Amino acid sequence: MNTVAHQTQPLEPGQGRLRLSIAIPLYNEEENVPELLGRIGAVLDELPDGAHEMVFVDDGSSDSTLALLERAADEDDRIVVVSLSRNFGHQAALTAALDHVTGTAIVVMDGDLQDPPEAIPRFLERYEEGYDVVYAQRVGRKESWWLRLSYFLFYRLLAGMADLRLPLDAGDFALMSRRVVDHIRRASEYHRYLRGLRTWVGFRQIGIPVERAPRFAGSSKYSLPKLLGLAFDGLFAFSVVPLRAAAVLGALAIALSTLFGIYSLYVKIFLDRSPEGFTAVILTVTFLSGVNLVFLGIVGEYLGRVYEQVKARPLYVVAKVVGRGSRSAP
Numbered sequence: 001m002n003t004v005a006h007q008t009q010p011l012e013p014g015q016g017r018l019r020l021s022i023a024i025p026l027y028n029e030e031e032n033v034p035e036l037l038g039r040i041g042a043v044l045d046e047l048p049d050g051a052h053e054m055v056f057v058d059d060g061s062s063d064s065t066l067a068l069l070e071r072a073a074d075e076d077d078r079i080v081v082v083s084l085s086r087n088f089g090h091q092a093a094l095t096a097a098l099d100h101v102t103g104t105a106i107v108v109m110d111g112d113l114q115d116p117p118e119a120i121p122r123f124l125e126r127y128e129e130g131y132d133v134v135y136a137q138r139v140g141r142k143e144s145w146w147l148r149l150s151y152f153l154f155y156r157l158l159a160g161m162a163d164l165r166l167p168l169d170a171g172d173f174a175l176m177s178r179r180v181v182d183h184i185r186r187a188s189e190y191h192r193y194l195r196g197l198r199t200w201v202g203f204r205q206i207g208i209p210v211e212r213a214p215r216f217a218g219s220s221k222y223s224l225p226k227l228l229g230l231a232f233d234g235l236f237a238f239s240v241v242p243l244r245a246a247a248v249l250g251a252l253a254i255a256l257s258t259l260f261g262i263y264s265l266y267v268k269i270f271l272d273r274s275p276e277g278f279t280a281v282i283l284t285v286t287f288l289s290g291v292n293l294v295f296l297g298i299v300g301e302y303l304g305r306v307y308e309q310v311k312a313r314p315l316y317v318v319a320k321v322v323g324r325g326s327r328s329a330p
Helices: 033-045 065-075 090-100 117-128 145-161 178-186 194-201 224-238 241-270 278-311
Strands: 020-026 053-058 079-084 105-108 133-139 170-177 205-211 318-322
Touching: 020 033, 020 090, 020 117, 033 053, 033 065, 033 117, 053 065, 053 090, 065 079, 065 318, 079 090, 090 105, 090 178, 090 194, 105 117, 105 178, 117 133, 117 170, 117 205, 133 194, 170 178, 170 194, 178 194, 241 278
Parallel strands: 020 053, 020 105, 053 079, 133 205
Antiparallel strands: 079 318, 105 170, 133 170
8 A cells, every 4th residue: 555645735825824034145235234124124014923034145245244134133033144155146145045934925135125125015915816926027227228228138038049938027036935935946956047947937927017226235246247147047047049059050051052062063064164252262161160169169058057067066055044043944
């Protein structure tokens, strides 16, 4: 007789008592921490009583961010601080935050206050309607025009190339049910694109427009190389179109070469002359050589990611946990 193990399943959205966790990665945000704590605390104060919590992950900050968080955790038992041993990057820090939350609903947001905490009650309204994921669709961005244009083009390029339907203009700011977070945590990808994994999990999802606020203080820690790295993580994790493009371009080159060969034979046999165009030949060879190198780089990018994955290193290393009895990750 087969024995089935009984496991406790996470409640569906809107069922049971709400316990909200707010997960926030921070890296050198000492200027934003006091305002961030005050505004999130005000949002939690307006919610019905529950074991709500704020889980902050210090991603190897070199300023006083960690000290400010530890001091706040001593004064507010809703605060949990996870300190990483070094800077592992934004997506790894977000993963660490998700590994330490205990709520039935989890809000993920950045610590620069461009994600306004005051939008969280709107997320909860849709959560109570039965949605597992409520994500912010960014409107009214305050960045420079070239950065806004880059974001606009990237989201649409990725949506057109991805293997699944990714929402447009949706960042990490979102509310997720416990079961969605549990499924994301089971994903073992090393190069993580969490907003894509959130969509991949499925269940009922909906976006709401949220105006993107200007950064409260300090400067962005996402440099251009880091932004490009995140874009590549999204593209290579959810699309094989770059690899297929190599095959398509190769087939096109073969077709054009065949047509040119037929033309050369026709000119030689019926017109008794050889086709000219030494410069065109040089340009064609140079162009195709460059294309070959580009696609070798793309193949190398996929291969490098496989190499990183098979090493199976942990995404992050925790130095210490402060708050709620300094509990370990679930």
